[in-house]
Amino acid sequence: MKNNSTKYLKISMFGEFSIKNEHHSLTASKQSGLTSFLLLGYLFSNKGNDITSDMLIDVLWPEGESNNPQGALRTLLHRTKKLLQPFFPGEDVELLTKNNNIYTWNPDIRLYIDIFEFEKSAHRAFREPDQTKQFELLEKANALYKGDFLPMFSHHSWVMFRNNYYGNLFIKTVNLICYHLSQEKEYEKTLELCNKALDYSPxxxxxxxxxxxxxxxxxxxxxxxxxxxxxxxxxxxxxxxxxxxxxxxxxxxxxxxxxxxxxxxxxxxxxxxxxxxxxSGSFYCNFDIFQNIYQINLRSARRTRSRYYLVLLTLNESDERSIITEDLKEEMDILHTIMQKKLRSNDVYTKSSICQYSLIINSPNEGGAEVIRHRIEDSYLKKRKHPNIELHVDFKEIV
Structure with missing residues (x-):
C-alpha cells in the first residue's frame, strides 16, 4: 500500500475522523475546518456512488442555511482541496472530478477506508464455513472498530443511520467471537472482549x-x-x-x-x-409502569383522603417548530437531571413523549403542587443552555 508509485490515503472514521499517508496526517477538529470534514466524510462514505451537487448541498446545509448554496459549495470544495494539498507535496493532484454534475474520486488515488474494510471483513466472516478462517476475519473486523462512526457529526440523520448499522454489525461480530472463545473455554479472554465492546457499543x-x-x-x-x-x-x-x-x-x-x-x-x-x-431521588420508570402507578393512585384517591396530582412538563422551541432539534434533546437531558435531584423520593415520573415528562406527586393541597412546579421551573431556568427552549408546566388533581 505504501509503494511510492501509488498515491493513497488512509481514512479512519470510527472513533475519530483522520486522514493519513506517508507525507501528512490530519485529524478532524474545529481548527481544521469541520465543514470541510463533513464534506469529506460524506464523500468518503459514499465512495463508488454517484454524488450530485444537490446531494452535497442537502448534507451540508440541510435547512437551507445558505442563501447561495451553489456558490458556497464551490468555495468549500476549493477550501477542502487546499486542506488536502499537503498529502501530495509538489503535485497538483485533482482528488475529485466532476462530470455532468456527478462527483467521483480520482481512480489513481487508492483510498483505504476503515468502515469499508470493517464491513467487508465482517460479512466475509459471516459467510466463511471454515472456523479458523472465520475467527481470523472476525478479529480483523473487531480490531478496525474504534467507536462510533463520525461522532462529531452524530446529529446528522445519515450519520445516525450509518452509525446504527455499523454498531449492530460490530455487536454481531463480538458475539460470534465470544462464541468461538467460549467453545475453547477461553472465558477470561471472552470477559475482556465483552468489557472492551461495552465501552464502544450502546x-x-x-x-x-x-x-x-x-x-x-x-x-x-x-x-x-x-x-x-x-x-x-x-x-x-x-x-x-x-x-x-x-x-x-x-x-x-x-x-x-x-x-x-x-x-x-x-x-x-x-x-x-x-x-x-x-x-436516591425520585423514581423514573417507563410509561407502562407509570400508567399502572397512576391507576393505583387513582383508586387510592377515591378510597382515602390522599390527594395526588398529575404534572405535565413540556419543552418546545420559542419559534414553535415541529421538528426535534439537538438543542431540544440536550434540554430534555438537563430537565431529566433536575427532576432526579429536585423531586422527592416518593415522586414518580416518566418520559411521555420526545419532549415531555409526566410526574405524579402526593400533596395535601394544590399549594404543594405549586411549590414543586416552581422548584422545577426555577432550577431549569438556572441550568438551561439554550434560551430558545421554553418550559411549560401544567398540573391537575387525580380524581
Whole structure:
C-alpha cells in the first residue's frame, strides 16, 4: 500500500475522523475546518456512488442555511482541496472530478477506508464455513472498530443511520467471537472482549450484557454476575425508563442455578431486600409502569383522603417548530437531571413523549403542587443552555 508509485490515503472514521499517508496526517477538529470534514466524510462514505451537487448541498446545509448554496459549495470544495494539498507535496493532484454534475474520486488515488474494510471483513466472516478462517476475519473486523462512526457529526440523520448499522454489525461480530472463545473455554479472554465492546457499543443493547453475565457464570463468579444483573436493572430503569426483567429472565434463572443451594429464611430475605442499594431521588420508570402507578393512585384517591396530582412538563422551541432539534434533546437531558435531584423520593415520573415528562406527586393541597412546579421551573431556568427552549408546566388533581 505504501509503494511510492501509488498515491493513497488512509481514512479512519470510527472513533475519530483522520486522514493519513506517508507525507501528512490530519485529524478532524474545529481548527481544521469541520465543514470541510463533513464534506469529506460524506464523500468518503459514499465512495463508488454517484454524488450530485444537490446531494452535497442537502448534507451540508440541510435547512437551507445558505442563501447561495451553489456558490458556497464551490468555495468549500476549493477550501477542502487546499486542506488536502499537503498529502501530495509538489503535485497538483485533482482528488475529485466532476462530470455532468456527478462527483467521483480520482481512480489513481487508492483510498483505504476503515468502515469499508470493517464491513467487508465482517460479512466475509459471516459467510466463511471454515472456523479458523472465520475467527481470523472476525478479529480483523473487531480490531478496525474504534467507536462510533463520525461522532462529531452524530446529529446528522445519515450519520445516525450509518452509525446504527455499523454498531449492530460490530455487536454481531463480538458475539460470534465470544462464541468461538467460549467453545475453547477461553472465558477470561471472552470477559475482556465483552468489557472492551461495552465501552464502544450502546449500553441499551442487551446481548453483550447477557454475554458478559454468562461468561462470569462460566468463570464461577455467580455473585459477581448477580451484582452485575442488578446494576443492569437499575441502569435500564433509571436511565432509560425500561423494565428488562422479562427479557433477562433466562439470565436470572441461570444465575440462580449457579448460586449455592441454600434456603432463605424470612429474616435473611428481609435483610437482602433492605440492603439492596437504591438510587436516591425520585423514581423514573417507563410509561407502562407509570400508567399502572397512576391507576393505583387513582383508586387510592377515591378510597382515602390522599390527594395526588398529575404534572405535565413540556419543552418546545420559542419559534414553535415541529421538528426535534439537538438543542431540544440536550434540554430534555438537563430537565431529566433536575427532576432526579429536585423531586422527592416518593415522586414518580416518566418520559411521555420526545419532549415531555409526566410526574405524579402526593400533596395535601394544590399549594404543594405549586411549590414543586416552581422548584422545577426555577432550577431549569438556572441550568438551561439554550434560551430558545421554553418550559411549560401544567398540573391537575387525580380524581
Amino acid at each position: 449500553s441499551t443493547d442487551e446481548t453483550l450484557h447477557k454475554q458478559k453475565i454468562f461468561t462470569l457464570l462460566n468463570l464461577g463468579r455467580a455473585q459477581t454476575a448477580l451484582e452485575y444483573y442488578y446494576s443492569l436493572l437499575a441502569l435500564f430503569n433509571n436511565s432509560y425508563g425500561l423494565d428488562i426483567t422479562e427479557s433477562m429472565a433466562d439470565v436470572y434463572e441461570a444465575i440462580l442455578s449457579s448460586m449455592p443451594n441454600q434456603f432463605q429464611t424470612l429474616s435473611s430475605l428481609d435483610e437482602t431486600l433492605r440492603s439492596r442499594k437504591v438510587v
